[in-house]
Amino acid sequence: MQAIGKRIWAIAEGYIPSASHGPAPELTSHEAACLLNCGDEPAQVELMIYFTDREPVGPYLVEVPARRTLHLRFNDLDTPQEIPRDTPYACVIRADRPIVVQHTRLDSRQAENALMTTIAYGEGQAG
Numbered sequence: 001m002q003a004i005g006k007r008i009w010a011i012a013e014g015y016i017p018s019a020s021h022g023p024a025p026e027l028t029s030h031e032a033a034c035l036l037n038c039g040d041e042p043a044q045v046e047l048m049i050y051f052t053d054r055e056p057v058g059p060y061l062v063e064v065p066a067r068r069t070l071h072l073r074f075n076d077l078d079t080p081q082e083i084p085r086d087t088p089y090a091c092v093i094r095a096d097r098p099i100v101v102q103h104t105r106l107d108s109r110q111a112e113n114a115l116m117t118t119i120a121y122g123e124g125q126a127g
Contacts, residue, residue: 001067003039005098006122011091014049014103016075018085031074033093036100037064043097049083050090057081064099 016031037043042065048058060077064070074083074091083089093101101122 001038001040003037003098005036005038005095005100007095007098008123009093009095009099009101010123011093011101011103014074014089014091015087016083016085032104033072033074033091034102034104035062035064035070035072035093035095036102037066037068037070037097038100039097040066041097042066043095043099045093045095045099047077048092048094050092052088057083064095 011033014031033047035043035045042063045062045064046059047062048056049060050056057080060079062070062072077083
């Protein structure tokens with residue numbers, strides 16, 4: 001299949017609540033980046049995390065296999081360090097091949113869960 005997407009993506013709004021309501025891991029409050037690689041080669045992906053009051057952290061490195069999707073929970077990122085909870089952040093994602101990025105948040109701090117999802121901002125031409 002022909003590769004689709006862009007190589008640089010931004011998620012300007014991030015926030016991982018520290019509290020959750022309901023069974024883990026299904027209803028653990030989290031942020032996720034859903035990465036889609038429709039190309040015929042694996043995509044090497046770097047994530048940099050930006051904050052309002054400190055220097056950026058990263059890169060966090062992941063691989064998205066060819067013709068696959070990866071649902072990456074920001075809660076699970078721990079190298080080079082864990083992303084702090086209850087702290088606003090933003091993320092820039094760079095891939096060596098075109099990918100598509102969707103951002104999702106599950107906020108289960110109360111029994112009435114909130115789910116938000118949006119396509120990330122993609123920069124530049126595909127390919």
